[in-house]
Amino acid sequence: MAKTILQDARYAKFVEDYAFNLDRFFIEVLGITPSAQQLQIIESVQMPGSRTSVASGHSTGKSASFGGIVLWHLLCYYSNRERKGSITMITANDISQVRNIVWKEIQAMYDHMSTGPHAWICPYVKIMERRIFMVGHKSTWFVFAKTAPAGKPNGLAGQHGDWLMIIADEAASLPDANFTTMTGALSHANNRMLLASQPIRNIGFFYETHHKLSKDSIGPDGLPGVWNNIVLNSEESPFASDVFLAEKAAEYGGRDTEEYGIRVLGRFPESSSKYLIARKLVEAAFDRPCVIDDDEPYGWLILNDVAAGEFRDKSVVMIAKVAGNSDFGPDARRMHIMRIPVHSASIQPDELAGTVFQESFAHENCTIVVDSMGMGIIFVKTLEKMEGLEAPVFRLIWGVPCFLKRHKERFFNRRAQAYVGLRDAFRDGRVSIEDRSYMQDMLNQGSRIPYGYDPKGRYQIAAKGSKEWEGLPSPDLLDAAAFGFMGETTYIPITSRSEAAQGEKKKEFDALAEAMADL
Numbered sequence: 001m002a003k004t005i006l007q008d009a010r011y012a013k014f015v016e017d018y019a020f021n022l023d024r025f026f027i028e029v030l031g032i033t034p035s036a037q038q039l040q041i042i043e044s045v046q047m048p049g050s051r052t053s054v055a056s057g058h059s060t061g062k063s064a065s066f067g068g069i070v071l072w073h074l075l076c077y078y079s080n081r082e083r084k085g086s087i088t089m090i091t092a093n094d095i096s097q098v099r100n101i102v103w104k105e106i107q108a109m110y111d112h113m114s115t116g117p118h119a120w121i122c123p124y125v126k127i128m129e130r131r132i133f134m135v136g137h138k139s140t141w142f143v144f145a146k147t148a149p150a151g152k153p154n155g156l157a158g159q160h161g162d163w164l165m166i167i168a169d170e171a172a173s174l175p176d177a178n179f180t181t182m183t184g185a186l187s188h189a190n191n192r193m194l195l196a197s198q199p200i201r202n203i204g205f206f207y208e209t210h211h212k213l214s215k216d217s218i219g220p221d222g223l224p225g226v227w228n229n230i231v232l233n234s235e236e237s238p239f240a241s242d243v244f245l246a247e248k249a250a251e252y253g254g255r256d257t258e259e260y261g262i263r264v265l266g267r268f269p270e271s272s273s274k275y276l277i278a279r280k281l282v283e284a285a286f287d288r289p290c291v292i293d294d295d296e297p298y299g300w301l302i303l304n305d306v307a308a309g310e311f312r313d314k315s316v317v318m319i320a321k322v323a324g325n326s327d328f329g330p331d332a333r334r335m336h337i338m339r340i341p342v343h344s345a346s347i348q349p350d351e352l353a354g355t356v357f358q359e360s361f362a363h364e365n366c367t368i369v370v371d372s373m374g375m376g377i378i379f380v381k382t383l384e385k386m387e388g389l390e391a392p393v394f395r396l397i398w399g400v401p402c403f404l405k406r407h408k409e410r411f412f413n414r415r416a417q418a419y420v421g422l423r424d425a426f427r428d429g430r431v432s433i434e435d436r437s438y439m440q441d442m443l444n445q446g447s448r449i450p451y452g453y454d455p456k457g458r459y460q461i462a463a464k465g466s467k468e469w470e471g472l473p474s475p476d477l478l479d480a481a482a483f484g485f486m487g488e489t490t491y492i493p494i495t496s497r498s499e500a501a502q503g504e505k506k507k508e509f510d511a512l513a514e515a516m517a518d519l
Helices: 011-018 022-029 037-044 062-076 095-113 119-124 176-184 205-209 242-252 258-265 279-286 349-362 377-385 414-428 439-446 478-481 496-517
Strands: 051-056 087-091 125-127 131-132 142-145 163-167 192-197 228-232 299-305 315-323 336-344 365-372 393-396 431-433 451-453 460-462
Touching: 011 022, 011 062, 022 037, 022 062, 037 051, 037 062, 037 125, 037 228, 051 205, 062 087, 062 131, 062 142, 062 192, 087 095, 087 176, 095 119, 095 125, 095 142, 095 163, 119 125, 142 349, 163 176, 192 205, 205 377, 242 258, 242 460, 258 414, 279 414, 279 431, 279 439, 299 349, 315 478, 336 349, 336 478, 349 377, 365 377, 365 460, 365 478, 377 393, 414 460, 414 478, 439 460, 439 478
Parallel strands: 051 192, 051 228, 087 142, 087 163, 163 192, 299 365, 336 431, 365 393
Antiparallel strands: 125 131, 131 142, 299 315, 315 336, 451 460
16 A cells, blocks of 8 residues: 555546546445435535535435545645645534444445545555544544634634635534634635534524525625525435434424424514514313313322522422323323412522422322522421322432433423423313412413523523523422423322322312311
């Protein structure tokens, strides 16, 4: 083997064949026939000086395309004028996203190449954990991954050359300042840039590459934009099965929902609302009869949100009848909110614990649910010390990441998962509310839950006290209701045969309440 690829007699012909024929490179060098959607990316990127922006749903082969494109750009370009090879920078908000997905695809494409007619080229390529380079040209001919700390976009600066390509994955989540820095590096005529993302936001640079910066748009100077925008719809992808699409439609609440549009159809959100739940959905729950039949297995949850003494908080105790254990489908969680015995800013944890202790006697096999952070832990400890408590206490912490993989992929944390679960239940008619005592509070709170998407395209509820909550009511009633839709919240099923026993528990509860009232 020659010391470097430039000394290999086969290399000049390789460059002649493939430098400006990327689809041929995929077929003959990698042994892969691209799909029609992948060809859209390939045909756009192969043009020198190209600017390509891809809005994509699930399972379109986008990441695999990246793997092949990176190898092609690495192998096919060397500048005799500069005496250095191509440079490819791959960036994302989360650098692990690059290394776990794009790097994996590069390795997979390299493995394909190593079994084909051009396997001779593989020994000249060195794939490391953080860098890929041509042997003998480690510092002048390479691929690398880099991100910029928040507020420091200049960390992406410093790269220039005849053959520079910048690839930004999950581009919709990158700050606009990062793009200002990166596009500023594309000073040579042949430099390329490739963006791809689920279209999670209808603002920002990535959004504008599909709108006012696109080739289809004419700017104020009368000239068209430079970005070739591509939309990859999962429904048109050979890599997304009918079963997969049906599952996603069920999971996201139907084909006409915003989430299905973003994650499957590759469409930017059209809604201008910054709030998760529409007021009319909550209103409908007050007019709906109980969503749980008396003759089916159901359970009782006593849902407790303990005020932290800030952000206009109130403590809440909510008595709910529940059935179902899934996010969607035939066994989707249903909830009937029967009573709200406590909604108070002044009740102390010990008094609140006493109320919940009494309520636990009125509902057979109930489960007590409480967010055990902050003041909640004092409440829990007080409650668990009470002699005679039979109901299990479920301590939830909803500010932490989700447990289930499918939830981790959609939600920033358990709070987001619970709230989206509640939203979907309102939307699908799986919530009914009997107690109208705090109807206006619930309507005001329910229609003002600010949300967005994190850099990974996952649902995220705005943090309490953040600017998004400025002037909005504390959502304590909705918090309590959402506890019932957190994936880990379980209940103990009871049936109509236990109604007699439940009646006896109710009598004990009434007697206990009467005795305590006389103290």
